[in-house]
Amino acid sequence: MPRLKSSGARVVVLDDINEVLTQTEVPSLIVLCIDPRRVGWSVCNKLKKHHVLRAVPLIVTSAEATARDFE
Numbered sequence: 131m132p133r134l135k136s137s138g139a140r141v142v143v144l145d146d147i148n149e150v151l152t153q154t155e156v157p158s159l160i161v162l163c164i165d166p167r168r169v170g171w172s173v174c175n176k177l178k179k180h181h182v183l184r185a186v187p188l189i190v191t192s193a194e195a196t197a198r199d200f201e
Contacts, residue, residue, distance in 0.1 A: 147173045156182055161189045 134141050142157070144150050147169075150160075160177060164170020174190060177183050 147176055151176065151180060151183070157186055159187050159189065161191065163191045163193075165192065165194060 139158075144153075160183070162170070162174060162177070164174065170190075170192065174188070177186075177188060
């Protein structure tokens with residue numbers, strides 16, 4: 131996140147999907163770090179179904195996921 135901040139981007143870190151879904155400001159980009167064995171994919175699906183947030187570019191990262199998880 132330091133690189134995003136140093137390039138002038140405003141970075142907001144939210145730990146709860148409910149916080150994300152109730153934001154009044156629409157982000158320019160969402161970076162979602164998931165744990166494939168937990169609720170990460172569920173969060174991804176909620177974002178893609180949200181009437182506003184589905185249009186926001188989404189980058190999904192994971193330290194534990196394999197290429198197959200992203201298929």
